[in-house]
Amino acid sequence: MPRLTVIGTGYLGATHAICMAVLGYEVLGVDVDGAKVARLASGEVPFFEPGLPELLVKALESGRLRFTTSYAEAGDFGDVHFLCVGTPQRPGSYAADLRFVDAAVTELAHHLHRRALVVGKSTVPIGTAARLTEMVRRLAPAGDRVELAWNPEFLREGYAVDDTMRPDRLVFGVASPWAQERLRAAYAPVLAQGTPPSSPTWPPPSW
Numbered sequence: 001m002p003r004l005t006v007i008g009t010g011y012l013g014a015t016h017a018i019c020m021a022v023l024g025y026e027v028l029g030v031d032v033d034g035a036k037v038a039r040l041a042s043g044e045v046p047f048f049e050p051g052l053p054e055l056l057v058k059a060l061e062s063g064r065l066r067f068t069t070s071y072a073e074a075g076d077f078g079d080v081h082f083l084c085v086g087t088p089q090r091p092g093s094y095a096a097d098l099r100f101v102d103a104a105v106t107e108l109a110h111h112l113h114r115r116a117l118v119v120g121k122s123t124v125p126i127g128t129a130a131r132l133t134e135m136v137r138r139l140a141p142a143g144d145r146v147e148l149a150w151n152p153e154f155l156r157e158g159y160a161v162d163d164t165m166r167p168d169r170l171v172f173g174v175a176s177p178w179a180q181e182r183l184r185a186a187y188a189p190v191l192a193q194g195t196p197p198s199s200p201t202w203p204p205p206s207w
Ligand SMILES: NC(=O)c1ccc[n+]([C@@H]2O[C@H](COP(=O)([O-])OP(=O)(O)OC[C@H]3O[C@@H](n4cnc5c(N)ncnc54)[C@H](O)[C@@H]3O)[C@@H](O)[C@H]2O)c1
Pocket: 007, 008, 009, 010, 011, 012, 013, 030, 031, 032, 033, 036, 084, 085, 086, 087, 100, 103, 104, 107, 121, 122, 123, 124, 153, 154, 155, 156, 157
């Protein structure tokens, strides 16, 4: 099983980190907000989501879930890195503010010393993955051995646990068979339930 990091432990990231640990993965949650990391590590979910506090306790007790503010630890630990930072609307515009995504990818990249897959889950505009692929490969010591994929998230607040453990689909945007294989490995227990993987066939028709 690949070791997972979840970068950004807000609503989406905390839910993803907790559920993946309950599903059996070793997970490291990473956030720049030290107070949030401390609350999660002590077993407190900082927002209201039915069922999640019980699962956080279960995941912490399993020893498979930890939280940190250290990107060095994240780079060292993870095989697959899920990006779950916020992408708020820019004031006075419909455009997403990508500064948190860019900061997270930049920080993480400096600590990627071996082959790894970075998987965006945040909601971003078209073209972001291509730009971030160039960025992460330029900055990472592992260079082109780092790949980037996108796995957009559809969870609904109030149903986040069920939507994460039993989603009605998983969407994988990948650029290689290796990335597809890594993502499938990172979701093996979910796929085993019969969740349809809605990824384009490989290779894409225009490849
Ligand atoms: N919440 C939802 O229901 C939901 C559903 C689908 C998609 N999404 C998408 O998921 C993304 C995250 O949403 P959210 O609701 O979890 O946001 P959030 O504001 O609850 O959490 C974002 C987290 O990212 C952290 N962060 C910011 N910069 C960071 C950095 N450089 N490194 C590490 N952590 C950093 C923040 O401290 C915060 O804990 C957004 O793109 C959103 O559109 C959210």
